[in-house]
Amino acid sequence: MFNPSQRARMLRKKLIRDNKYLLAKIGGAGQDPGERKVLTDYFRYKDYIDKPGWVKASEKKKWSDKFLGLRKNGFKRTEFQNPTYSAAYNLKRSLAEFSKVFTMQVAGCNYSCNYCFVPRELNSADKRYGRFFSAKEIVEEFLRIKKDSKEAMNVIRISGGECMIIPEIVIDLYNEMMKKSEDSYLWIDTNLSAIEIMKEQKNELEKVLSQKNVGIVGCFKGTVKEDFSLITGAKEKFYKNQFEAAKFLIDLGADFYAYVPAYVYDKKIAKEKLESFLFELRKISKNLPLRLEILKVEDFPAAKINFELSEKEGRAISKTNQEYVFDLWYNKLLLKYYSEEALKKFCCEIEL
Numbered sequence: 001m002f003n004p005s006q007r008a009r010m011l012r013k014k015l016i017r018d019n020k021y022l023l024a025k026i027g028g029a030g031q032d033p034g035e036r037k038v039l040t041d042y043f044r045y046k047d048y049i050d051k052p053g054w055v056k057a058s059e060k061k062k063w064s065d066k067f068l069g070l071r072k073n074g075f076k077r078t079e080f081q082n083p084t085y086s087a088a089y090n091l092k093r094s095l096a097e098f099s100k101v102f103t104m105q106v107a108g109c110n111y112s113c114n115y116c117f118v119p120r121e122l123n124s125a126d127k128r129y130g131r132f133f134s135a136k137e138i139v140e141e142f143l144r145i146k147k148d149s150k151e152a153m154n155v156i157r158i159s160g161g162e163c164m165i166i167p168e169i170v171i172d173l174y175n176e177m178m179k180k181s182e183d184s185y186l187w188i189d190t191n192l193s194a195i196e197i198m199k200e201q202k203n204e205l206e207k208v209l210s211q212k213n214v215g216i217v218g219c220f221k222g223t224v225k226e227d228f229s230l231i232t233g234a235k236e237k238f239y240k241n242q243f244e245a246a247k248f249l250i251d252l253g254a255d256f257y258a259y260v261p262a263y264v265y266d267k268k269i270a271k272e273k274l275e276s277f278l279f280e281l282r283k284i285s286k287n288l289p290l291r292l293e294i295l296k297v298e299d300f301p302a303a304k305i306n307f308e309l310s311e312k313e314g315r316a317i318s319k320t321n322q323e324y325v326f327d328l329w330y331n332k333l334l335l336k337y338y339s340e341e342a343l344k345k346f347c348c349e350i351e352l
């Protein structure tokens, strides 16, 4: 098992060059659903709301609990936290303006998650699998593609890889976005690992993350330290950094959301593990569990390769059925701690 903080420092050196940032070459890399939605080699789009009937539904209906909760198959109807709802809610604009999300991936990650759908080489900060872009070039690409897009496209999303290894990309990109396209919204994905690096950029990050047109989602890996280590390949002692990072971001004034993959090892004690995780989240903020979404892990092509590679490393994916984890969280645990009224709200409507 490795030290993810050390890895982050090593990757950092390779991910920034002359105020440019290394983005992964997604096109042709075998990622899915990214592959189907590639815009150019380095940019793709994501439409978070794929529920049938959503596009044509009235705004009122889109904000009703018709689009919340779980489907009959046990999985969620829509992603409960997502930039579409967060942007529309915070900026008081229509949801349709934010459903198509322009996405890029930083070409390095300091974890090696066993379920990751990004091919490992794309997360290795190797310039053979990416290209350096300045913030100005990224925003130019966004505006060029937006101009030709049939659907409204007003969200820029930085995904990964792990962007907080190089928080400069977040700061620079936000400032550039505000110069050229100030009615846009910035959405950031982080794995909550690079707490020391984030602290070094505290003041600049605060200026960006406290803005209304910025949202950030932190992906927790595992619900206890043992599972964290199996999932990420990192040493168990780094499990707690995620909670420190989440608190740090919330204290900066960020509109913060959370994920955790539906992987809980050992079905017999899954409930205890999830409940202890819920307690840890509540220590940060009582309502944080209501802003968390359980992430369904899909067997996309690159993910299957990562499943096999991790198994050889002794970190096979959890065998606990994912629907079971969804059921425990949404139908049992949340009900135990929160009112029905709170559970009918979208994540963005929950106050931290």
Ligand code: SF4
Residues within 6 Å of the ligand: 109, 110, 111, 112, 113, 115, 116, 117, 118, 123, 160, 161, 162, 191
């Ligand atoms: S799932 Fe996310 S955090 Fe994990 S290795 Fe992949 S990009 Fe990194």
